[in-house]
Amino acid sequence: MSTFPFFQALQNSEIAVSIGQSNHLYGVVAQVFHIAGMVLILAPVLLVNLRLLGAGLINQSVPQLVKATNPLIWAGLLFILFSGIFMVAPSAALYYPNPAFWLKFQLLALALIVQFTLYRKVTASEKPNRALAVITAVVSLALWFGVGIAGRAIGYVAA
């Protein structure tokens, strides 16, 4: 099955149709969870990346900040995932031709790859290599902020 028929099938699925026909309030709740999830991911990412840049909570070690913020990031990812499915499923075919939608997921894929490889490796060290720390922070912040901006742009880019 190619991608577009999948999006159509998703939109026409029983669960997606029932979400689409449900109370307007559910859409509002999904929006609220989506932005809460965004903040729960981006605030810790910002805190740790500032620390990698030598700013913010400099009296704490990078691994200490990572350990403290990881539960927030995981909670945020759960919020984002479920609210995101809830938002896309009822109008999947509408999102399909939107370039901002695809850009968002490309950036998200890159952000997650960096998060679980480079970022994880660099932040595991008490004293990461200075240059590598700066590069990691810049790349990570650019990708995560990019995901947020592309997400907001979905509403502007005419399908």
Add this chain to the structure above:
Amino acid sequence: MTPTDFLQQLQDSTLGVALSESIYMYPVVEGLHLISLVFSFGLILLTDLRLIGFFLPTVPVHDVLQKLRPWLIGGFVVTFITGFLLVFVNGPSLMNTWVFPLKLLLILIAGLNAVWFEIKFGRRVTEWGYHAKSPQGAKIAGWISLATWSLVVICGRLIPYLNGH
């Protein structure tokens, strides 16, 4: 002059018209509003969680407050400026629902709470900040801040959703 008249004047001003006529300005301003929100709301959220005792309990409160303050305030400056510009563009339609007036009220409450915290606890934070557990009043201020700013962001997200722009 009613709030609606005032918002109409802002929208009809040179700045309001210029912002509306540019294809790129509105998304750029809204993008900046979103990014700066991570600095302002995101960092105040972490600070509130420390005050309440849920986050980094072994780190002194004054360390968190002082080290994050420049980033947090920088974030708030950009959030407020871009928010002000968004008001110029959206104009009277902001009064279509109760969401925008409620958001302004919540910002006022959050601001007053921050001032109250600063006067009552912030000035002598080095006396109590080493403890994982904050004084009762500081903890309450943390909860009020967390609740009001969260509601501000929720209201903000609902404006384009409920008011239709």
